[in-house]
Amino acid sequence: MTQIEVEIDSILANSKRSFGDQSHATGRGGDAVFTWDYERSRDGLSRLYEKAKRTQWNATDLDWSIDVDVEKMANQMAELAGGPGAGRSIMADIDGSPVASWGVKEWSEFRIETLNWRLSQFLHGEQGALVCTAKIVETVPWIDAKYYASTQVMDEARHVEVFARYLDTKLTGHYPVNPELQLLIDDVLRDNRWDITYMGMQIMIEGLALAAFGFMHMFTEEPLLKQLLRYVMADEARHVAFGTLSLQEYYQELSGSEIRERQEFAFEAALRMRDRLLMVQVWEHFDVPQAVIREFLVRLRQGQAWFQAPLFSKIVPNCKKLGLLDAGDGWLRQRFTEIGVIEYEDHGDAQLDVELLDAVTADRLAAQ
Numbered sequence: 001m002t003q004i005e006v007e008i009d010s011i012l013a014n015s016k017r018s019f020g021d022q023s024h025a026t027g028r029g030g031d032a033v034f035t036w037d038y039e040r041s042r043d044g045l046s047r048l049y050e051k052a053k054r055t056q057w058n059a060t061d062l063d064w065s066i067d068v069d070v071e072k073m074a075n076q077m078a079e080l081a082g083g084p085g086a087g088r089s090i091m092a093d094i095d096g097s098p099v100a101s102w103g104v105k106e107w108s109e110f111r112i113e114t115l116n117w118r119l120s121q122f123l124h125g126e127q128g129a130l131v132c133t134a135k136i137v138e139t140v141p142w143i144d145a146k147y148y149a150s151t152q153v154m155d156e157a158r159h160v161e162v163f164a165r166y167l168d169t170k171l172t173g174h175y176p177v178n179p180e181l182q183l184l185i186d187d188v189l190r191d192n193r194w195d196i197t198y199m200g201m202q203i204m205i206e207g208l209a210l211a212a213f214g215f216m217h218m219f220t221e222e223p224l225l226k227q228l229l230r231y232v233m234a235d236e237a238r239h240v241a242f243g244t245l246s247l248q249e250y251y252q253e254l255s256g257s258e259i260r261e262r263q264e265f266a267f268e269a270a271l272r273m274r275d276r277l278l279m280v281q282v283w284e285h286f287d288v289p290q291a292v293i294r295e296f297l298v299r300l301r302q303g304q305a306w307f308q309a310p311l312f313s314k315i316v317p318n319c320k321k322l323g324l325l326d327a328g329d330g331w332l333r334q335r336f337t338e339i340g341v342i343e344y345e346d347h348g349d350a351q352l353d354v355e356l357l358d359a360v361t362a363d364r365l366a367a368q
């Protein structure tokens with residue numbers, strides 16, 4: 001077997017994992033830390049905390065009376081995002097693929113399921129952020145960071161709430177969490193090092209999510225989803241900024257070998273998100289046989305057609321801001337160059353996003 005086949009088999013094996021019908025419990029690493037130093041010594045975090053308190057919104061601020069035509073939305077989004085795409089023609093070309101005979105109706109259903117799947121992963125990812133941020137409140141040793149993280153817990157609760165409500169009342173089905181996403185979140189939670197929760201959630205997973213929200217916001221004309229994403233993104237940009245501000249300070253204290261461990265963690269998480277977050281569950285929903293799904297994924301990987309480099313547009317610049325790209329012998333710069341994402345190193349940074357999205361919040365407050 002080739003290396004690609006081995007990896008696809010491991011992804012397919014993981015896709016069979018169940019995280020429970022009702023709940024999933026996972027171990028959590030790291031001590032809960034109390035600090036007796038209550039002095040507000042970190043101005044950047046302090047300002048972010050004040051801003052977070054001023055800009056809290058409520059799910060009821062969104063216009064839930066809007067009627068959503070799911071089919072129209074799914075088709076429109078697919079058209080704006082570039083039509084059927086290489087992946088679907090690869091799937092249709094495989095011997096025995098039921099997809100070969102699909103017509104307009106089936107592709108339309110597929111697009112709807114894709115949308116349901118994506119929004120479901122946003123929902124589960126938001127819950128991951130909720131739990132990770134609660135862990136940060138406990139484990140981070142600085143009072144200013146505990147204060148700020150507590151506002152993020154509230155933000156993430158609201159995000160879970162609005163995605164769940166959108167899925168329940170406007171879309172046509174839920175999907176369980178993508179196992180690869182849950183496995184990554186579980187690893188982040190299990191780690192004993194407090195900064196790894198930040199690194200995994202605020203920098204890597206939220207960085208990817210912010211880019212994905214941005215694409216969906218760009219490609220949907222459905223007004224409620226657009227509004228929902230804008231509100232969520234305004235918060236998320238602040239969350240990524242919280243991660244970079246905190247880690248920039250902490251990473252200055254670490255030794256060369258400790259920094260290398262963080263570089264390796266960042267790269268491994270990036271690869272897992274790039275290569276393993278696949279829509280196996282959607283193809284299974286349409287009863288595509290496992291052997292066909294396997295062949296599809298192998299061909300997709302060989303052709304690199306699945307790879308959406310722009311999803312790294314937030315991650316790479318934030319790693320740069322943390323000093324991780326060039327630390328040591330530039331190990332992470334080398335890796336990001338090899339996987340073709342280094343071009344994003346100077347892409348608009350999180351601070352810029354915070355400012356842009358604050359303008360959105362100001363609009364909203366003015367309209368109330």
Ligand SMILES: [Fe+2]
Pocket residue numbers: 126129155156159236
């Ligand atoms: Fe969130």
Ligand SMILES: [Fe+2]
Pocket residue numbers: 129156206235236239
């Ligand atoms: Fe967040």
